[in-house]
Amino acid sequence: MKKTKHLAILAILTLTFVSAPLRTGAVLIGNASGATLNITPADASYDVNDNFTVSISVNTRGQKVVTVAAYLFYDNTSFLATSIDTTGTVFNTALFESLIDQNAGTIRITVGKQSPGVNSNNALVAKVYFTAIGPAAPVADNIVFDFSAGGTADSNVIKDDGLGTDILSGVYGARYSVTPADMTPPTLTQVTAVPSSKNTRPSYTFNSTEAGTISYAGDCSSATANATAGSNKITFNALSDGVHDNCTITVTDANNNRSQPLTVSPFTIDTVAPILAEITPVPDTNNSGIVTYAFSSTEAGVISYGGNCRSTSMTNAVTGENIITFDLLPDRDHTNCTIKVTDAAGNQSLPLAVNPFLVDTKAPILSQVTPVPPATGNTRPGYTFRSSEAGTISYAGDCTSLTVNALSGNNTVFFDTLPDGIHDNCVIYVTDTVGHRSEPLLVNAFAIDTAAPVLAEVSPVPPLTNVNKPVYVFNSAEAGKITYAGDCSSPTTQAIAGDNRIVMNPLSDGIHGNCTITVTDAAGNRSAPLSVSPFTTSTGALSLSNISVSRTINTAIITWNTDRNTSSRVEYGPTASYGSNTAEDPNLVTAHSVELFGLTGNTVYHFRVRSRDAAGNEIVSGDQIFRTGSVADLNADGFVNIIDVGIMMSYWNSSEPAADLNQDGTVNSIDAGILLSDWSV
Structure with a gap:
């Protein structure tokens, strides 16, 4: 009757899985006046499949006991009692009973200790091992003792009094919650697909909703065996060339829930580069600038161009024949064009060299490089011009030449023999290989002059001159460059046609009879030396x-x-x-x-x-x-002084003409006055 009552209570508690907060302490059934039975822990939470241990102990309340019978009810839909362990109990004299009935959800344990028995406030009776097998969210204890006050067929604690007195007055149950088992398998989704590439160990990224163990199927495998909850990047083991479209991944979580296989998007491993071959070459010469070329490729891919050639209209190659129209090309030789194809895996072919070809849509352009000198004594002068193209040369006007072929670049021609005179009508043309004729190139005007200048003296230097930079005038039949020889030179270096006045550089004193002058005209013709008439310079200081x-x-x-x-x-x-x-x-x-x-x-x-x-x-x-002299200078020494006074006094009152200065016939005071008037010393 008691058992039925407790099972009904447990059934009610486990009808519905409702989340309930854990209590903070065990609930006493009965009272604590006598011995009590306890379950430890009193409260706990577990997950399905968790293993846990329950300890049963007795508080004898200061009395000695010899036998303890612990009968329990538990929720057998949430818990599986797997074993009873009495190894550590102090009631180690006799184990009278140790029974588990999972179907009934009951446990019966009876242990004994000989007199004087056990007196303890926490004596271990036994341990019971459980496994959580189903969800539980109780609002009351779901492991309880079979107990009623005064009962004899339920739990009891027998006092060591020889009378079999049951002193059990109360029990404490236990309340455990169990989280439901994880029955949901992981969900896998692809994050980053494997690209087609030449990498034989490609990476792949997927997402898993749970951690777990990875399994691989199909062509793919990996050293990565465990997945985390979230993004997982794995590197496949080496794969062979080819299409891989059967790779799958599954993840099994800790509760053995296995995901649906995640199919890896098909991809191709390709380590072989495309092979290119020429089918139709470009013609050697093109006069339109629109050039086509055909080649074959063993694989499709992206075309890349090298050298002068590009094609904005043809960027992808197909397997087999490919016909390319190059973008408009400039006039010139094209010898460096190449084509490469890179397949979807990133393998690039060897460059395919396009055959050399010439694009020529324009007539040659001519320009003068080195003109014929304006005047020259060479009757077969050279002329250099530049042509933008090779071709055939034709001439017009006075000039002809044995040179009939022009190169692209500088060309030097030597004209056939020309007469003396001005040549201002010479013209050159170049016609290229496709028949384009250049505009006429007018050769600069030039003169052929094979006659030397004739010189003549006009004004010679005076035969004797005190000028050390004398002037000399001569006549030249032509203008040209003056050259001096002998003693003479001058800063004047250019002669005009006609009279030329030159001032010579300073000359030393002496005779200059070796001076000559020559004039070289613009054509390089040199006159006969003109001898300057001899002259003497004398510029030395006199004393x-x-x-x-x-x-x-x-x-x-x-x-x-x-x-x-x-x-x-x-x-x-x-x-x-x-x-x-x-x-x-x-x-x-x-x-x-x-x-x-x-x-x-x-x-x-x-x-x-x-x-x-x-x-x-x-x-x-x-x-x-x-x-000048004075009549008073009687001794003619140039001075009128005391000496002359003495002389005059020696003739005083005489008629001496030398002392009679006024010639009045007597030397007297008048003469003395004249003398003193001329006094000079």
Whole structure:
């Protein structure tokens, strides 16, 4: 009857899985006046398939007991009792009963200890091992003791009194919740597919809703054996070339729930590059700029171009024949065009070299590089021009040449023999290989001149000159470059047609009889040397010495010497400005004498002498002075002084003409006054 009651309670508690909070302590059934039975833990939470242990103990309340019978009811839909362990109990004298009835959800344990028994507030009776097998969210205890106060067929605690007294007054049950078992398998989704590539160990990324163990099927396998909840990147083991469309992945979680297979998107492993071959080459010459080319490829892929060639309209190749129209190409030789194909796996072919070809849509363009010199003595002059293309040369005007083929670039031709004269109508054409003829290239005007200039003396240098940079004039029949030889040179280096006046560079004194002049015209023709008439330069400084004066009252004779033959002339006057001069005596002498007339007696005169040689070099003395003679200078020493007074006194009152200065017949005080008036020392 008691058992039925407790099973009904447990059934009610487990009819519905409702989440309920755990209690904070065990609930006492009965009272604690006597011994009590306890279940530890009193509260717990488990997951389905968790194993857990329940300890049953007795509190004897200070009394000695010899037997404990613990009968329990449990929820057999949530728990599986697997075994009873009495190894650690202090009631180790006898194990009277140790029974589990899973179908009934009951446990019966009876243990004993001989007298004096056990006195403890927490004596272990036994341990029971359970497995959580179903969900539980109880609102009351779901492991409880079979107990009613005073009952004899249920749990009891027998006192060591020899009378079999049951002192059990209360029990504490246990309340456990169990989380439902995980029955949901992981869900897998692809995150990053495997691209077709040449990588034989490609990576793959998928998402799993749960962690678990990975299984592989089909061509694919991997060293990665465990998945995490979330994104998982795996690297497949090495795969062979080919299409792989049967790879699957499954994940089994910890509750052995296995996902549906995740099919890996098909992919191709390709480690072989495409092979290209020419089918139809480009024609050697193209005059439109639109060029087509055909080639074959063993695989489809993306085309890449090298060199001059591109095609914006053809970027992908197919397996087999491919016909390309290149983008418009410039006029020129195209020798570096290449084609490569990269397949979907990233394998790039070897470059296929397109055969060399020429695009030519325009006529050659000519330009002058090196003109014919404006004047030349070469009757077969050279001329250099540039052509944008090779071709055949044709000539017009005065000029012809044996050179008939032009290269692309610079071309030098030598004209056939031309006569003297101006040639201003020469024309060159170039016709390329496809028949395009250039515009005419007009050769610069030039003159053929094989005659040398003719020179003639016009104004020679004077035979004797004191100029060390003399002037010379000559005539040239043509303009040209002047060349000097011998003693003579000049900063003038260009001659004109006609008279040419040149000033020579400084020459040393002496005879110059080896000077020549030649003129080379613009054509390079050189005249015969023109001999400059001999001349002498004399620019050396003169020197003079021994200037002296002898004078009378009204005259003076001035003498001097020079170091070489020169003329004679004297400037004189009352001041240093002179004002009078003698006529130049052209006789060239070294001892000079010039007489001055009409001078005023007893007067100071300034003078200087001048001499000039045959070359025109002149020397002038510094300022000199002299005094003309006086009637009072009785001893004629140039001075009127005390000596003359003595002489006059020796003739005093005589009629001596020398001392009678006023010529009145008597030497007297009047004459003395004249003498003193002319006093000079």
